[in-house]
Amino acid sequence: MLHSESAEDYLKTICKMGGTQGAVSTSALASRLGISPVSVHEMIRKLAEQGLVEYTPYRGVSLTPAGLRAAQNVFRRHRLWERFLHDSLGLPWARVHEEAERLEHATSQEVSDRLAQFLNYPQECPHGYPIGQETCACEDEAARPLLELAAGESAEIERVPEDNAQMLEYLDHLGLRPGVRVTMIEIAPFDGPVTIELAGERKAIGRPLAERILVHIAASHHTEHQGG
Amino acid sequence: MLHSESAEDYLKTICKMGGTQGAVSTSALASRLGISPVSVHEMIRKLAEQGLVEYTPYRGVSLTPAGLRAAQNVFRRHRLWERFLHDSLGLPWARVHEEAERLEHATSQEVSDRLAQFLNYPQECPHGYPIGQETCACEDEAARPLLELAAGESAEIERVPEDNAQMLEYLDHLGLRPGVRVTMIEIAPFDGPVTIELAGERKAIGRPLAERILVHIAASHHTEHQGG
């Protein structure tokens, strides 16, 4: 509400790229946003003037406390809408992100607070990203890329990349969703495919994807024997 | 989705002002939108180019079938969101309109269809405006302004003006909501107040407001004796 849609998306992206820890290169930001470096530079200057980011030429851009707060608010609105679209409306898993990408900019604090209550204060979006007051979900403690699993090692999917609808369709088709248990079979050499097993079936995916799927080595190896 | 937020709001307003029947004067449109006549003229030309309105200089602007369809879609999205915000989230009656005014532009056909299903295909928004495929709610059959009631005549409130949050607060405070039964007591002369009775109490409101509240003379005069 306070900032433009554009500004909100910039802040989110800076946060996603690690702008809470170190500084994010403006050219990396530009290529991620699909906007020319010159335009990104312009916007960065405006955001810096508004006190939302700190910018040091040749070093990069990082979020100020105010910028982080703004970004977190947008993440929260986004993920709450995703839960509503998915859980209440039954919108396909792969479609909720793109819809939430617009709704997030049209939502007041009061509506998002009531939405959270309505949804019973969910902890995660359908793709595994946290919903909380202080979460940004850029940095993670225990989460490791699927690619880092050793052969034979099992883990539970925590989070999947959500910024590409086609990729989400593909993940959905493979059954690769948060909460699903997978076992690493093999990582083929020479940038070859990553073979995993889930629900008793073997699937092969590409390395870049395996690097972006985050898993955590859950305590219980027998979860699949207990529940459905 | 297809048209800009601005264009969608223009189409809605043209529809509200009767652009489906005759032509709407561009200066009236300008003052209603709170936008300069020159800017409205510019936008009208663009909408005409897109085939959404028909514009005849010195006569006014009216919606084409395509423009009407677009406007109806926005109305539908708006009123569905209002129902959700009110019924599911419990957002105050007077606040839902302004929130829906933004959400309506961020909603795909699929989401609005699923929202309608989720809400069990409601027939009206919380202010009494119809939700349907072919409804525009500019023109009404049986609905008459409250001001036209004769002294002693009773009617049920059908619709209230919804474009002013403060007015809605006031109406809410008075208990003037759709479905409420009112009886005309007196219309004072010389532009004096309009006195009505509702829920056993007498209230006086201004003429302009009484003109914008629509009522219908319901068949049953004993509704209040039957239900809660």
Next chain:
DNA sequence: TGTTATAATTAGGCATGCCTTATAAAATTT
């Protein structure tokens, strides 16, 4: 310490949607 790659910056443009001021044309009144 150059050279080279990367990042920053300047300059000029475009689309959208708004603005004011001024002029022209048509419609209404008188």
Next chain:
DNA sequence: AAATTTTATAAGGCATGCCTAATTATAACA
């Protein structure tokens, strides 16, 4: 028919958010 009011249109601007091409500054590398 003439005067007046309303409406249309032309001209020039502004903010936002994007663009390309060209130049300059810095960092990294050899």
